Amino acid sequence: MILKLVWENVRHKPVRTLLSILLVAVPVTLILTIIGLSIGFFEDSKRRSGGVGADVLLKPPNANVISFSTVTMPSKIVDVLAGEPHVVQAMGTVVNPTSGFLEALNGIDPVAFNKMSGGFRYEEGHNLEGPDDILIDSWYASQHKLHAGGKVNISNKEWHISGIVEPGKLGHLFVQMHTLQEMVGASGHVSQVFLKLDDPKNTAQVVSYLKAKYEGYPVLSMDELQALLSVDHIPVLKTFINVIIGLSVLIGFAVVSLSMYMAVLQRTREIGILKSLGATKAMVMGIILAEAFCIGLGGTVLGILLSYASRLAIQAFMPQAIVYTWWPIAGGIAMGAALLGALYPGMMAVRQDPIEALAYE
Amino acid sequence: MSKPESIIRIRDLRKSYLTGKVSVEALRGVNLDVPKGEFLSIVGPSGSGKSTLFHIVGGLTPPTSGEVVVAGRNVSTVGDAGRTELRRSSVSFVFQKFNLLPNLTARDNIKTALFISGLPTHFEGELKNVLELLGIAGRLDHKPSEMSGGEQQRVAIARALATRPAILLADEPTGNLDTANSLAVLGILRDLNRRLGQTILMITHNTEAAEYGDRIVHMRDGLIVETSTTA
Ligand SMILES: Nc1ncnc2c1ncn2[C@@H]1O[C@H](COP(=O)(O)OP(=O)(O)OP(=O)(O)O)[C@@H](O)[C@H]1O
Numbered sequence: 001m002i003l004k005l006v007w008e009n010v011r012h013k014p015v016r017t018l019l020s021i022l023l024v025a026v027p028v029t030l031i032l033t034i035i036g037l038s039i040g041f042f043e044d045s046k047r048r049s050g051g052v053g054a055d056v057l058l059k060p061p062n063a064n065v066i067s068f069s070t071v072t073m074p075s076k077i078v079d080v081l082a083g084e085p086h087v088v089q090a091m092g093t094v095v096n097p098t099s100g101f102l103e104a105l106n107g108i109d110p111v112a113f114n115k116m117s118g119g120f121r122y123e124e125g126h127n128l129e130g131p132d133d134i135l136i137d138s139w140y141a142s143q144h145k146l147h148a149g150g151k152v153n154i155s156n157k158e159w160h161i162s163g164i165v166e167p168g169k170l171g172h173l174f175v176q177m178h179t180l181q182e183m184v185g186a187s188g189h190v191s192q193v194f195l196k197l198d199d200p201k202n203t204a205q206v207v208s209y210l211k212a213k214y215e216g217y218p219v220l221s222m223d224e225l226q227a228l229l230s231v232d233h234i235p236v237l238k239t240f241i242n243v244i245i246g247l248s249v250l251i252g253f254a255v256v257s258l259s260m261y262m263a264v265l266q267r268t269r270e271i272g273i274l275k276s277l278g279a280t281k282a283m284v285m286g287i288i289l290a291e292a293f294c295i296g297l298g299g300t301v302l303g304i305l306l307s308y309a310s311r312l313a314i315q316a317f318m319p320q321a322i323v324y325t326w327w328p329i330a331g332g333i334a335m336g337a338a339l340l341g342a343l344y345p346g347m348m349a350v351r352q353d354p355i356e357a358l359a360y361e
Numbered sequence: 362m363s364k365p366e367s368i369i370r371i372r373d374l375r376k377s378y379l380t381g382k383v384s385v386e387a388l389r390g391v392n393l394d395v396p397k398g399e400f401l402s403i404v405g406p407s408g409s410g411k412s413t414l415f416h417i418v419g420g421l422t423p424p425t426s427g428e429v430v431v432a433g434r435n436v437s438t439v440g441d442a443g444r445t446e447l448r449r450s451s452v453s454f455v456f457q458k459f460n461l462l463p464n465l466t467a468r469d470n471i472k473t474a475l476f477i478s479g480l481p482t483h484f485e486g487e488l489k490n491v492l493e494l495l496g497i498a499g500r501l502d503h504k505p506s507e508m509s510g511g512e513q514q515r516v517a518i519a520r521a522l523a524t525r526p527a528i529l530l531a532d533e534p535t536g537n538l539d540t541a542n543s544l545a546v547l548g549i550l551r552d553l554n555r556r557l558g559q560t561i562l563m564i565t566h567n568t569e570a571a572e573y574g575d576r577i578v579h580m581r582d583g584l585i586v587e588t589s590t591t592a
């Protein structure tokens with residue numbers, strides 16, 4: 001019967017209800033999109049770092065291990081590392097961020113890279129040959145509608161697209177290492193060195209050995225790198241997500257609070273009638289909370305649907321994962337905010353003097 | 362005639378309202394006994410305290426002082442929850458403005474009252490007879506806005522009686538009705554009183570309507586000034 005009362009109330013003010021649901025859905029979508037983008041980005045990064053085929057990564061001193069860093073080290077170190085025990089191949093690469101969001105040019109030696117990773121799989125064209133050649137993965141190519149044989153301008157330079165490759169290896173954009181070194185004024189320098197070992201079982205041993213020998217150089221196994229690629233290790237992102245969650249609670253709270261406040265005012269007389277029939281405080285509060293619950297639930301469902309829409313819209317720029325585990329979390333946040341927001345209007349309804357309420361026009 | 366037990370017993374009831382800094386004495390020492398099964402009419406000029414008396418008897422507001430016992434419950438001492446329980450189980454209101462829940466059909470209005478009182482919400486036995494007697498059995502699936510004033514008031518009466526209250530309080534039940542509908546509603550109230558022994562208190566401005574009661578109480582300035590029995 002309470003459900004029927006609530007349902008008739010909701011049905012009777014469809015515009016207000018739908019508007020409230022929509023407004024509650026916005027923060028739900030926001031949370032799911034932000035989470036989806038972070039996780040999507042990290043999954044993509046993990047796949048690509050795994051695709052290099054290396055066992056150990058070494059970076060120059062002071063470099064941030066998981067971001068595109070412009071710090072470099074002399075490429076002599078590559079040959080030195082190649083001579084270390086268990087190391088069968090050492091490969092230096094240069095990374096330089098482009099103006100694109102979370103996007104970088106990777107300067108590689110095509111021969112070394114093929115040897116370590118097992119080679120690119122070409123969807124179009126062929127490997128880097130000329131100094132101005134660029135390899136693009138099919139993800140980037142389809143976002144920017146590029147084809148082998150065409151030209152593309154990245155970082156103020158016109159590149160010739162020699163091939164389109166399958167994604168999943170190191171990055172999205174590959175150019176000749178020498179070209180990139182000259183471009184960024186770092187001839188004879190590399191940004192990172194990947195090591196392939198005789199046997200992956202020796203990884204831990206090699207990492208600790210290298211750490212001791214090359215003090216100050218961040219050394220980590222690819223497994224460690226993968227583990228680092230998560231929201232937990234990027235404090236800024238974590239804070240950002242928390243801020244979004246905080247805002248979501250606030251929005252949900254404010255929307256439902258306002259909506260239910262209006263509902264209570266509009267239904268002053270009806271609440272008075274229910275009280276004259278003997279409705280208890282708990283029942284009056286229950287009706288208000290039940291309606292807020294409906295708005296919260298509707299907002300959650302709509303928010304989840306909208307997160308699919310946002311994925312579609314953002315796909316061109318970044319991969320967005322659909323993170324099912326966050327559905328109940330985002331929903332819980334919305335519902336919690338909605339119920340909290342309904343508390344004060346509910347109290348108002350409970351405290352209303354039934355005589356005045358019945359006299360209310 | 363032996364004196365039947367009182368279902369309402371009021372002693373020196375006072376009620377003052379504080380509006381701003383001015384205190385308004387709406388009731389100034391009311392004494393009244395209503396035996397079970399009586400149909401009592403209350404008349405008096407506007408502002409004489411008739412509605413206030415109903416609100417206290419029906420547990421919508423507490424008295425300022427005095428003793429009020431309704432259906433065995435001392436309204437002056439039971440507190441908020443006790444007054445809610447009184448409304449839930451013992452007293453029903455019928456108002457001048459019908460006060461039906463506008464979004465619900467007549468049937469759901471009645472079911473809501475049954476639900477609140479913790480009773481089964483299917484219509485059976487006595488309630489079916491009441492609906493027949495009220496002549497609204499065919500109008501149950503209509504919303505208030507689709508019914509005439511007379512029909513709405515009959516639904517309101519059905520809703521009030523569905524929970525089998527000890528006391529029915531009707532505050533100007535015919536105030537918004539034309540003569541024909543007024544007569545019909547008054548006839549229904551008398552029938553309910555005679556056939557079911559329903560205790561009814563009815564406020565009215567109309568002297569002819571007041572004649573439907575067994576007894577007429579006259580109020581003025583917050584006091585009962587005269588009591589008369591009808592023929
Ligand atoms: N909630 C309230 N706050 C302040 N004063 C009130 C309140 N309710 C009633 N009063 C005052 O109490 C007095 C009695 O009012 P009441 O409504 O009981 O009269 P009544 O006999 O029912 O009048 P009417 O015939 O117009 O319905 C009036 O002076 C009224 O202004």
Ligand SMILES: [Mg+2]
Nearest residue numbers: 411412413532
């Ligand atoms: Mg009145």
